[in-house]
Every structure is written in structure tokens, then in C-alpha cells.
Amino acid sequence: MTTALRVALAGLGTVGGGVIRVLEANRELITRRAGRPIDIVAVSARDRSKDRGVDISGFQWVDDTSALARCDADVVVELVGGADGPALALARATLAAGKGFVTANKAMLAHHGLELAEAAETAKVPLKFEAAVAGGIPVIKGLREGAAANAIGRVYGILNGTCNFILSKMESEGRDFVDVLAEAQALGYAEADPSFDIDGVDAAHKLSILSSVAFGTRPAFGGVAISGIRHVIAADIAEAAALGYRVRLVGVAEAGANGLFQRVHAHLVPADHPLAHVTGSTNAVVAEGNYVGRLLFQGAGAGDGPTASAVVADLIDIARGEYGPAYAMPVAALAEASAAPAGDRRGRAYLRFTVADRVGVLAEIAAAMRDAGVSIESLIQRAAPEDGTALVVIVTHEAPESHIGAALERLRGSQSLAGEPLWMHILD
Incomplete structure (x- = not known):
């Protein structure tokens, strides 16, 4: 019998519970696609007694999240979140132990991705993060594999579902920002402190990851110019519509002779552009290749099902033995790109x-x-x-x-x- 891929899971929130449900609901199909079973063997979270709507009684419980790196598992999945702290400690310990690592943590990758990619290469183990950008949309895989023969000239898109929900709601109902933000918080689309979303930081984390994969450059979150949507008012939405545009928070990255340009900013998008029709919490990414032309990736950018789907897709690749460098090329081959000035644009x-x-x-x-x-x-x-x-x-x-x-x-x-x-x- 083929040996199962043994998985340790850190974090049993919305996405962690979704991973368990996806693996259970599609077990037979996943086994056939992966060539062997994928089994969760250990889990860790803050509260063991909390009812999460999934059965965790068959898994080893580990109180100390970082101790998952020492469990009898082949791969550790990190769904804890945060750029530093327990998530980073677990990532470092897992790779040092020679185990594969899968994460949905865009903040950690934006700040420490290069270090983790180097550690994965040294240990000759996979580091995968499809779920870190655009939820269930396979944009990392699409750029890293499907468009690998192309020089990507530009990548841009709607990378934050919370902002897109707010802007499209303001557009369709004529309401102001503060009112719609309160609704987004009540519905769970926005956090109690929504700053990371509405100030563009979350989208910037994702853009820096996309830039590295698309252009073969070292991750450079510090070079992203960031501005959010908290100063957009209902009158701006109305004026944009009268002019033939819709307002969207768009992350744009381009690599050229002057360096790497990265910016997250509210844009007026022409009404006939595909991004103008992306509404609600949906995400969309456009990549422009020199031979493949314009590629559009669109779908659910968050949520337990879509994000868990991306996590499990990474596990299937690992089970097959199909994985390469985290950023599509070895760390040594990633270019050190200076930040391109915006003034000449x-x-x-x-x-x-x-x-x-x-x-x-x-x-x-x-x-x-x-x-x-x-x-x-x-x-x-x-x-x-x-x-x-x-x-x-x-x-x-x-x-x-x-x-x-x-x-x-x-x-x-x-x-x-x-x-x-x-x-x-x-x-x-």
C-alpha cells in the first residue's frame, strides 16, 4: 500500500477547519489525484475545547504550535497568521527539521519569504503558498508554471476582498464609506480593526509576492507604495461613474530598466475593463506575458472553502513530488531590483x-x-x-x-x- 502523506496542521480557524472538511469530503478523489492518501496526523490551536464543526478527535493534539515541527509528519501547514511570532517560529523550525511547509500567511512571506525560501532550498524540501494570494485562485501556480515560458511585463489586480466589497457596495447603493465599512464588519468581511485591509497593507503583501514570482525578483515589500480607500467618498464613486469609470483598489507591479515598480492605490478603472466588473469580495489578477498575452485570473479571494482548496492543492503537489523553488527559480537566481521611481510614469x-x-x-x-x-x-x-x-x-x-x-x-x-x-x- 502507498504510504500516506502525513500532515500537521497549525491553526483551526475558518481556513483550518476548511482544510479538514475538504480532505474528508473529497478524500477518494484527492487520493487518486495525489497518488496516495493525504492524512492529517496532528493539530494545534489556542483552545482545544472549542467547537469548530469538525471532528479532531482522531488527531494528535499539540499545545505548543512550534512543536508541530517535531511531530511524525512529512509536511506542516501553517494557518496561524502574523508576520512574526508563532507562525515564523514554526516555519523556521519546520524547514530546519527537513519537513515541507505550506502556508497561507502573506504577511510572513512578504517580510521573511526570502529567508524561508533559502531555508527550504538548503533542506531540499518544499515551501508552498498558493493560498497566500487571492484565496482559491491558482494565480501563483499559473504564473510559476503555466506562464513559465513568458517574460511578464506587468501584473496587476484587485487583491483585497474587503476593499472591493466596500467599493462595489458604495457604487451599487450610493452609500458612503463609513456606513458600508460598518456593514462589512457586521458581516465578517472586515476585522474590528480594518486598517490592514482599508489602508492597502494586505494587498501590498500579496503584490510583493506576485511581483517576485512574476518577475524573478527578490521579494521587496518595502518598495511597495501603499495607499488605501478610507478617503474615498460617495461623491467620488458617483463622479467616476459619470465619467465612465468604476473605483477599485488596484495593486500594480512592473519590472523595467528603471527597476521594480510596485504600488497599491485606488484607481479609476474604465467601465469596459474586466476589473471594473469584479464586485463583492471577489479577487482578480491580470498578468501580461510577452508570448501568452493577457491572462485573467478571477475568483473567490477568501473564505474557508476557496482558501482551503488552495492549501490542499499544494499538499497534492507535494504528495506527487511535484514542486520546485518557492519563487519559480532558485534564490540565487532572483534579481535584486531597486525600486523604480514613480515620478517619470x-x-x-x-x-x-x-x-x-x-x-x-x-x-x-x-x-x-x-x-x-x-x-x-x-x-x-x-x-x-x-x-x-x-x-x-x-x-x-x-x-x-x-x-x-x-x-x-x-x-x-x-x-x-x-x-x-x-x-x-x-x-x-
């Missing part, structure tokens, strides 16, 4: 100002644009709210980003502005 921009409703304000803004060399495509002023301010929206012609930044700098401290301007890039 050319594009169109959406700028929203909250201004004092008085004579001369529009002229002051237009003069700042003119003096910075930014041409205005359209300018809209909406009726003043009761607080005596007005909203001014400008869409620029294509210009270097440094020029747009210079125009906003000229307006800094102006008595005409009642708040910080909002700058959203327009996706080409």
Missing part, C-alpha cells in the same frame, strides 16, 4: 478637492496645474453642501506623475482648500 489622474465656496478658487487650482505643466481634460464643480464648501473634480490629460505631484504641492497650505486633495490614478 505618465498617466491620467482624477483629482478631487474640497474647497471654500468662493470666487477665485477654481482659478487658483487651474493656475497651479498650469504652472506645473499639467493639462486639464475636464473640470467639474458641484453645488456647495451646507458647510460652505464645494467639491471640485479634475481629470488631467496624460502627464508625468511628478508634474501632478508638483501641482498639488503648489496648493499645499492654501486657504482655499478645506481638506487634503484625493489623487486616484486612471488605469490605462
Whole structure:
């Protein structure tokens, strides 16, 4: 009889319980695809007595998560979360013990992925993380294997389901950010402290992983320019729609002669672009290869079923003996890419100002644009709210980003502005 792949599982939350359910529900099919059974032999979590809706009585219980590395298992699955702490200790101990490691932990990979990939290579064991980016969408596998013959020029997409839920809800119902965020928290789409999601950090973690796999560069989370959606208001959504766009939080990465460009920022996406039709908590990633053309990966970006599906897919690969370097090439072959400056990038921009409703304000803004060399495509002023301010929206012609930044700098401290301007890039 073929020897089973023995798995130790750290973390029995939503995804951990999902892994157990997937392995049980599809056991016969998974065994045939893997060529041998995949069995969980040990588990660890904070509370042994908690009812998780799955039977864990047949598994060895381990109180100390890091001790799973010493269990009689071939692979350890880490679903604890956190960039450091118990998750990182378990990863290091597992690889040092010569066991395979599977994780859904994008924060840990963004900060320590290179170290872990080197440790896996030294130990000649697999390090796999399909579930760390875009939940159940096989985008890591698609880039690492399916598109391996291509030079990827750009990878971009919607990488955070919480933000996409909020923005698409604001769009469909005309509600403001704070109201929809509260609903997302009540439904469990957003954490009690939603900062990592709404400020773009979660998407940036994922983008740095995608960049490394797509471009063959060392993970560079520190080089990601990050901005979230907490300053987007209902009026921005409405103005974007009137202009033929939808607002989405988009992560964009490109590798070129000037280095590696990585940014997470709210964008205006043309209504006929595939990303404009990604709604709710769905994720989508676009990769552009020099021979395969544009590839679109879309699906559920989170949740117990989709994420657990990705974890089990990694286990099936390991059971087959089908795995290679974590980042698609040996660590020594990964390029050290400097951060590419954004200033020389050319594009169109959406700028929203909250201004004092008085004579001369529009002229002051237009003069700042003119003096910075930014041409205005359209300018809209909406009726003043009761607080005596007005909203001014400008869409620029294509210009270097440094020029747009210079125009906003000229307006800094102006008595005409009642708040910080909002700058959203327009996706080409």
C-alpha cells in the first residue's frame, strides 16, 4: 500500500477547519489525484475545547504550535497568521527539521519569504503558498508554471476582498464609506480593526509576492507604495461613474530598466475593463506575458472553502513530488531590483478637492496645474453642501506623475482648500 502523506496542521480557524472538511469530503478523489492518501496526523490551536464543526478527535493534539515541527509528519501547514511570532517560529523550525511547509500567511512571506525560501532550498524540501494570494485562485501556480515560458511585463489586480466589497457596495447603493465599512464588519468581511485591509497593507503583501514570482525578483515589500480607500467618498464613486469609470483598489507591479515598480492605490478603472466588473469580495489578477498575452485570473479571494482548496492543492503537489523553488527559480537566481521611481510614469489622474465656496478658487487650482505643466481634460464643480464648501473634480490629460505631484504641492497650505486633495490614478 502507498504510504500516506502525513500532515500537521497549525491553526483551526475558518481556513483550518476548511482544510479538514475538504480532505474528508473529497478524500477518494484527492487520493487518486495525489497518488496516495493525504492524512492529517496532528493539530494545534489556542483552545482545544472549542467547537469548530469538525471532528479532531482522531488527531494528535499539540499545545505548543512550534512543536508541530517535531511531530511524525512529512509536511506542516501553517494557518496561524502574523508576520512574526508563532507562525515564523514554526516555519523556521519546520524547514530546519527537513519537513515541507505550506502556508497561507502573506504577511510572513512578504517580510521573511526570502529567508524561508533559502531555508527550504538548503533542506531540499518544499515551501508552498498558493493560498497566500487571492484565496482559491491558482494565480501563483499559473504564473510559476503555466506562464513559465513568458517574460511578464506587468501584473496587476484587485487583491483585497474587503476593499472591493466596500467599493462595489458604495457604487451599487450610493452609500458612503463609513456606513458600508460598518456593514462589512457586521458581516465578517472586515476585522474590528480594518486598517490592514482599508489602508492597502494586505494587498501590498500579496503584490510583493506576485511581483517576485512574476518577475524573478527578490521579494521587496518595502518598495511597495501603499495607499488605501478610507478617503474615498460617495461623491467620488458617483463622479467616476459619470465619467465612465468604476473605483477599485488596484495593486500594480512592473519590472523595467528603471527597476521594480510596485504600488497599491485606488484607481479609476474604465467601465469596459474586466476589473471594473469584479464586485463583492471577489479577487482578480491580470498578468501580461510577452508570448501568452493577457491572462485573467478571477475568483473567490477568501473564505474557508476557496482558501482551503488552495492549501490542499499544494499538499497534492507535494504528495506527487511535484514542486520546485518557492519563487519559480532558485534564490540565487532572483534579481535584486531597486525600486523604480514613480515620478517619470505618465498617466491620467482624477483629482478631487474640497474647497471654500468662493470666487477665485477654481482659478487658483487651474493656475497651479498650469504652472506645473499639467493639462486639464475636464473640470467639474458641484453645488456647495451646507458647510460652505464645494467639491471640485479634475481629470488631467496624460502627464508625468511628478508634474501632478508638483501641482498639488503648489496648493499645499492654501486657504482655499478645506481638506487634503484625493489623487486616484486612471488605469490605462
